[in-house]
Amino acid sequence: MTTSPQARRSARPQDSAVLHTYETLIVGAGFAGLGSAIRLRRAGIRDIVILERGNAVGGTWRDNQYPGAACDIPSNLYSYSFAPNPEWSRAYSGSREILSYIGSLVRQYELAPLIRFGQEVIELAFDKASRRWLAKTAAGQTYGARTVVMAQGPLSNARFPDMPGIGCFEGHKIHSARWDHGYDFAGKRVAVIGTGASAIQIIPEMVKQAGFVKVFQRTPGWVLPRPDYGTPDWMRALFRRAPAAQSALRQVLYGAHESMATGLIWRTPASGLLEQVARLHLRSQVQDDWMRRQLTPDHRIGCKRVLVSNDYYPSLQQPNAKLITWPIATLSPRGIRTVEGVEHQADCIVFATGFDVSKTGTPFPVHGLGGRLLSEEWQRGAQAYRSVSVAGYPNLFFTFGPNSGPGHNSALVYLESQIDYIVQGVRLVIERDLKWLDVHEGAQQRYNAAIQRRLAGTNWNSGCKSWYLTGDGFNGTMYPGFATQYRLQMRRLPQRDYSLVR
Amino acid sequence: MQLDLEKMRDRIKASQWALADIDWDAPGRERVTENPELYAKLKAFMADLMWIEHVGARGFAAMAKKAPNDTLREIYTYFHAEEQRHANAEMALMQRWGMLDGEGLPEPNINIRLVVEWLDAYADEMPLSVLGSVIPMLEITLDGALCKFLLDTVDDPVCHAAFDKINADEARHLGVDFHVLEMLGHGPIYRQTLDMAGRLIDPRLLMGILAYLPLLNRMRDNLVELGLKENKLYEAIAKYKRVGGTPGGRRNPWFQLISRQGAWVIDRKNVFYHAPVDALVRLTGKIPPRLLPQIPSWVHELTWKPTA
Numbered sequence: 001m002t003t004s005p006q007a008r009r010s011a012r013p014q015d016s017a018v019l020h021t022y023e024t025l026i027v028g029a030g031f032a033g034l035g036s037a038i039r040l041r042r043a044g045i046r047d048i049v050i051l052e053r054g055n056a057v058g059g060t061w062r063d064n065q066y067p068g069a070a071c072d073i074p075s076n077l078y079s080y081s082f083a084p085n086p087e088w089s090r091a092y093s094g095s096r097e098i099l100s101y102i103g104s105l106v107r108q109y110e111l112a113p114l115i116r117f118g119q120e121v122i123e124l125a126f127d128k129a130s131r132r133w134l135a136k137t138a139a140g141q142t143y144g145a146r147t148v149v150m151a152q153g154p155l156s157n158a159r160f161p162d163m164p165g166i167g168c169f170e171g172h173k174i175h176s177a178r179w180d181h182g183y184d185f186a187g188k189r190v191a192v193i194g195t196g197a198s199a200i201q202i203i204p205e206m207v208k209q210a211g212f213v214k215v216f217q218r219t220p221g222w223v224l225p226r227p228d229y230g231t232p233d234w235m236r237a238l239f240r241r242a243p244a245a246q247s248a249l250r251q252v253l254y255g256a257h258e259s260m261a262t263g264l265i266w267r268t269p270a271s272g273l274l275e276q277v278a279r280l281h282l283r284s285q286v287q288d289d290w291m292r293r294q295l296t297p298d299h300r301i302g303c304k305r306v307l308v309s310n311d312y313y314p315s316l317q318q319p320n321a322k323l324i325t326w327p328i329a330t331l332s333p334r335g336i337r338t339v340e341g342v343e344h345q346a347d348c349i350v351f352a353t354g355f356d357v358s359k360t361g362t363p364f365p366v367h368g369l370g371g372r373l374l375s376e377e378w379q380r381g382a383q384a385y386r387s388v389s390v391a392g393y394p395n396l397f398f399t400f401g402p403n404s405g406p407g408h409n410s411a412l413v414y415l416e417s418q419i420d421y422i423v424q425g426v427r428l429v430i431e432r433d434l435k436w437l438d439v440h441e442g443a444q445q446r447y448n449a450a451i452q453r454r455l456a457g458t459n460w461n462s463g464c465k466s467w468y469l470t471g472d473g474f475n476g477t478m479y480p481g482f483a484t485q486y487r488l489q490m491r492r493l494p495q496r497d498y499s500l501v502r
Numbered sequence: 503m504q505l506d507l508e509k510m511r512d513r514i515k516a517s518q519w520a521l522a523d524i525d526w527d528a529p530g531r532e533r534v535t536e537n538p539e540l541y542a543k544l545k546a547f548m549a550d551l552m553w554i555e556h557v558g559a560r561g562f563a564a565m566a567k568k569a570p571n572d573t574l575r576e577i578y579t580y581f582h583a584e585e586q587r588h589a590n591a592e593m594a595l596m597q598r599w600g601m602l603d604g605e606g607l608p609e610p611n612i613n614i615r616l617v618v619e620w621l622d623a624y625a626d627e628m629p630l631s632v633l634g635s636v637i638p639m640l641e642i643t644l645d646g647a648l649c650k651f652l653l654d655t656v657d658d659p660v661c662h663a664a665f666d667k668i669n670a671d672e673a674r675h676l677g678v679d680f681h682v683l684e685m686l687g688h689g690p691i692y693r694q695t696l697d698m699a700g701r702l703i704d705p706r707l708l709m710g711i712l713a714y715l716p717l718l719n720r721m722r723d724n725l726v727e728l729g730l731k732e733n734k735l736y737e738a739i740a741k742y743k744r745v746g747g748t749p750g751g752r753r754n755p756w757f758q759l760i761s762r763q764g765a766w767v768i769d770r771k772n773v774f775y776h777a778p779v780d781a782l783v784r785l786t787g788k789i790p791p792r793l794l795p796q797i798p799s800w801v802h803e804l805t806w807k808p809t810a
Contacts, residue, residue, distance in 0.1 A: 290800045293626070298567065326583045327576075329518035335809075339583035341521040341590050343809045465572070 021132050023047040023430050025145030027124075029115050030059020031102060031412065032399035033151035035080055036419050038109045040149075043423045045430060049143060050111070051135060053120030057106055059153050061099045064198070066179040066352075067205035069095035072197065072226075072308050076246065077253040077410040083108065084246050086239030092228045116143075124148065125367035126394065131435045133395065147395040147426045150362065154400045154477075155355040157363055161193075165331035172348040176202060177355065183348065187211040191336055191346040193328070195220060199352035200307050204315035206350065213321045214344050216328060216336065219464075220294065222278045222301045226308040254483070257409040261482050264302035264408040265458050275301045285313035294325045302407060302459035304466040354467060368393035369438070378402075381474035383451075385444040385497065386489055388421055394436030394501075395429050397422040402476045403451050405468070407460065409483040417490035424493040428500065435501045443497035454480040505681050507573045514580050514674055519667050521590060521808035526598050530658045534599045540655065543728045545601045549608035550724060551652070552592040554644045556804065557617055559585035561637045564625035568633065577678055584671050586803065591664045593806040598660060607804055611724070612786050613717040615794060620713045622798040624706040631686050631694070632701060635756035636714070638679035639742050639764065644721060645672060647738040651730055676745075683746050687753035698755045716782040718767050723783065739764040 023045050026033045029052035037048055056062050071078045075093040079085055085101050093101075106112055120138040127134050127144075135143045158177035160166055174180045176198040190210040192203055195217040206213045239246040263270030278301065286292045295313070297304075316323045326338035335345035366374040369392050377392075384390045387404035388397050398404075399418050406414055429437050455461050455475050460468050468477040479486050534541060562582040569575035596602050610618065625633065649672070653665055687694075701707055722732050743761040751757050766775035 288799050289622075290798055326586070327579055329515075329520065332520075332522075337518075337520045337522070339518060339580055339587065340803070341519070341587035342805060342807070343520055343522050345809050 019134075019142060019144045021130075022049045022143065022145040024049075024147045024149060024426055025133060025135055025143055026050040026114075026149045026151055027121050027135070028052060028059060028151040028153055029054075029057040029117075030061070030151065030153050032153065032415055032419075033059070033149070034102065034105050034109075034111055035412075035415060036149045036151055036399065036422060037111055037114055038080075038082070038105065039419045039423050040426060041109070043427055045423075045426055048114050049145065050115045051119040051121055051137060051143065052115055052117050053138075055117045057115065058099045058102045060155055060177075061095050061102060063158070063177045064095055064179075065099075065181070066176045066198065066202050067209070068201040068203075069198070070201060071095070071098060073257070073410045073412075074253050075101075076250050077257065078412055080105070080412060081247070081250065081416060084239070084243055084250075086236055086243070086246060088231055088236075090228060090230050092226060119143075121152070122364050123367075124362075124364060124396075126369060126396070128369065147397070147429050149422055149426075150396065150398045150401070152363060154405075158355055160351055161353045163193075163328065163331055165337075168333050169331045169335075169349060170333045171335070171346055174348065174350050176350065176352040185209040185211075185348070188347040189345060190214070190348050190350060191216060191344060192350045192352055193336075194218075194352035194354065196352060196354060197305055197307055198354070200309045200312040202350060202352055203321075204309075204311040207315040207318050207321045211320065214336075214346065215316060215321065215323050216338075217294070217323060217325050218327070219299075219304070220297045221304055221307045222275065222297050223281060223295075223307045223309055223312060224274070224278055225281050226310050228310065254409070254413065258482055258484060260408040264306060265460075265480060267300060267459060267462070271301050271459070274306075282313065286317065291317075291323065294323060299464035300459055300462055303462050303464040304468075305407070366393065366396070368396070378476075380472070381470050382476035383444065383448045385439040385447050386421070387479070388418055388490075389425070389439040389444075389498070391439050391441040391444045394438035395425075395434075397425055403448075403455075403479050404486075405478040406483060406486075407478060413483050414479070414486055417487045421490045421493055428493070428495075432500070432502070436499075438499050438501070440497055440499065451480065505677055507571075507577065507678070507681070510674065510678060511573050511577050511580075514577060514584075517670065517674070519587075521587070521594055521806075523667075524591070524594075524660065524664055524808075526594050526660060526808070528660050530660055531598050533658045534656060534661075541599070544599070544656070545596070545608075546724070547648070547652070547728060548592055548596050548599075548601060550611060550614065550721070551645075551648045552589045552596070552608065552804075553610040553614045553618070554640070554648065555585050555589035555592065556801070557614065557621060558637065558641060558645065559583075559589065560618070560621045560625060560800070561633060561640070564621070564628065565630060565633050565637065567626055568628075568630040570630070574678075574682070581675055581678070584675070588668045588671065589804055590806060591668060593804060594808070595658075595661055595664060597806040599658075602806065607801065611720060612789060613713070613720040613783070616713040616786060616789075617717055618798070618801070619795060620710050622800075624710060627706065628710070629701070630682075631697065631754070631756055632707065634679075634682045634686050635754060635760055638676065638683055638746060639739075639760050641672065641675055641679060642742050642745070643718070643735060643738040643764075646676075646741070647725075647735045648721075650738075651725070651734055680745055680748075680751070683754060683757055684748050684750035687748075687750035687757065691753055691755070694753070695755050698759070712782070715763075715779050716786055719776070719779050719783050722767070736768040739768055 024040055026036055029050050033050050034057060037050055040048060054062060070092055074091050075088040079101060083105055089097060118139060121135050122138050123136040125134050132144045132146055133148045158175050160175060172183060188210050189212050190206050191214045192199055192206060193216045203215055262268050263274040282292055282295055286295060315321060324338060326340045329337045329339050332343055335343050337343045362374060372392050382402035384398060384402045387401040399415060404414055425437055428434060458480050460478050461475055469475050534544060559582050562578045562585060566575050566578035566582060569578055649665060649669060722735055725735060726732055742764055746757050766772050
């Protein structure tokens with residue numbers, strides 16, 4: 001092994017005999033993939049490759065560029081603590097600004113040379129003999145690596161919903177996560193299907209741009225007001241000069257979001273209080289009794305994702321907007337037929353219907369020890385050890401893995417602690433030259449039994465349907481606790497729960 | 503009457519139709535419009551019918567909030583919309599027959615209006631036991647009897663085409679209605695009776711009863727005025743007792759109360775019932791329209807236009 005990394009990388013990777021084995025292979029160049037690369041390099045892991053299926057970095061934030069796209073969490077908390085950005089223009093930044101923050105990470109940490117664009121992983125398999133993972137890509141290439149970080153993103157696959165008649169609609173169809181920036185909405189009749197987190201950001205923008213907007217709602221969500229403001233110049237200047245001030249603000253925001261957990265995750269008096277805030281918000285913005293009834297959720301707050309918006313309710317009441325709560329019977333060539341018998345004609349349908357959340361597996365087959373297949377093991381719901389490791393899949397680490405989702409705090413806080421945990425794992429494998437590091441089956445089972453026991457008492461499992469649950473009602477998505485609890489459990493990788501094979 | 507609610511829900515979803523499926527300009531309208539005697543009667547009748555559907559719709563909307571499981575909730579959400587579809591289709595027939603004055607909605611009679619007001623104000627707060635017992639009565643008597651009369655009297659093919667679809671929907675509604683009526687009879691009778699006794703002193707429910715009783719007598723009077731045999735209505739009321747009178751249904755005290763009241767309605771000689779209720783009909787007829795609150799906004803969702 002005397003060739004330089006450059007020479008090794010240029011070797012044709014198809015021939016497995018001469019295939020270069022990276023120290024770490026990262027799937028995806030979004031927040032998780034890039035963050036992992038930064039931290040791994042800082043820990044001394046230098047030989048890294050990032051496989052990205054698109055031709056730009058940014059993942060979810062690259063894909064979700066619909067009008068009005070923004071983050072529900074204040075930017076000072078929805079960013080890496082090790083890479084603060086004093087220049088956020090607003091409390092809650094739009095997706096373009098978040099994307100350019102991600103771009104700045106690539107520049108600042110010189111990640112570009114690690115990234116292979118246009119490499120969509122289609123299969124990942126552990127080769128016991130050569131004790132490495134082999135990743136096949138759609139472009140026909142194979143990459144080998146000692147360790148793998150799965151950072152393909154939980155919300156990366158958008159698709160049109162399975163609606164009757166969807167194939168026969170002759171107008172224009174747009175998915176929120178694959179926005180068509182070339183389409184001119186001026187004067188058009190637009191139907192928006194869905195009233196979730198993306199929809200309530202899109203709708204106010206559509207109402208501004210389009211001729212007439214009809215919003216098709218199935219289930220209303222709880223909407224809390226969003227304390228948004230433009231960042232004053234003095235604040236930016238302060239953050240530039242005194243980074244401690246910015247991290248202090250981050251701590252305050254973190255604490256405020258942590259306190260929301262008591263109401264959002266469990267049914268407590270705080271839930272009632274939050275519901276009351278949401279009701280007051282609705283009452284102050286919607287005068288009509290019937291419309292308020294249509295917009296009032298039946299489920300308890302926290303069961304589905306909580307929405308934040310100041311302009312969603314007002315936009316629904318504009319003269320060129322209408323909320324429709326009749327169930328959709330079918331799509332027709334000219335529009336949407338609802339059960340009250342009316343065909344709502346539209347030039348364009350915007351589907352803000354969400355993503356394929358991988359509840360039963362990953363977007364591509366992953367073969368572990370002895371050829372075991374992850375999607376088979378996860379058929380009845382995904383589970384992992386501390387959301388990162390899965391028994392039988394050595395040297396493989398998940399970001400945003402099973403039961404790592406927050407309902408009340410910044411996903412990046414969770415992500416950061418996953419990354420630090422993964423760094424410990426990767427270092428163990430590389431520095432001790434392990435054949436593999438594999439979590440004990442028993443430890444994983446005990447961990448999950450405890451997680452499921454704790455989940456049973458949460459709002460997510462309180463009876464509503466949501467993307468957090470599988471069709472059978474299994475919750476393999478959310479972490480039942482405070483972010484602080486999660487961070488504590490992720491602080492150290494407990495070697496006693498893993499087999500370290502030399 | 504036991505049925506598999508999930509299969510029923512799938513059947514409902516598979517049986518959807520839209521106003522656009524019917525050719526509202528097909529020949530045959532003259533069979534109504536060129537019959538002056540029928541025309542005049544039919545105009546008031548259709549308005550009542552349309553409003554009754556609308557009342558049913560609002561009832562189902564309230565029931566969707568009370569449904570004990572997701573499947574039933576979804577079914578009621580569909581029924582809410584389907585009743586609205588029936589009202590829309592009936593309005594489309596009125597439009598076909600030139601019975602709509604401009605864009606405006608036909609006026610409901612005062613008793614329907616009072617029921618609409620009550621539903622809007624209190625239905626969401628009523629338990630499923632009340633709503634689930636009274637809605638089948640409304641559906642079977644008013645909806646059922648009125649539709650039957652219409653089809654016996656009118657031979658416009660478009661009207662028949664529309665009502666073929668409406669009646670197929672209604673058959674499913676009744677299937678679910680009576681399934682729920684039976685379901686509501688489960689549990690100890692003493693507890694159900696105590697629960698009912700408690701509800702009956704709820705002033706909101708008493709107001710509902712005060713709105714509901716004169717409605718049946720008003721509709722009877724209207725039918726008689728149209729030259730109809732009131733027996734058709736009575737047959738339908740008797741049907742409620744017959745179909746709902748399953749072992750489970752009979753255990754439901756609300757069913758007992760409503761079917762007993764139905765028997766009183768049928769018995770014209772029962773002065774103890776009819777004298778006060780007819781007085782209520784006359785009394786409500788004297789309420790000046792300006793005293794009524796503004797029509798709730800969901801009423802304006804009615805439309806005869808197949809596309810929007």
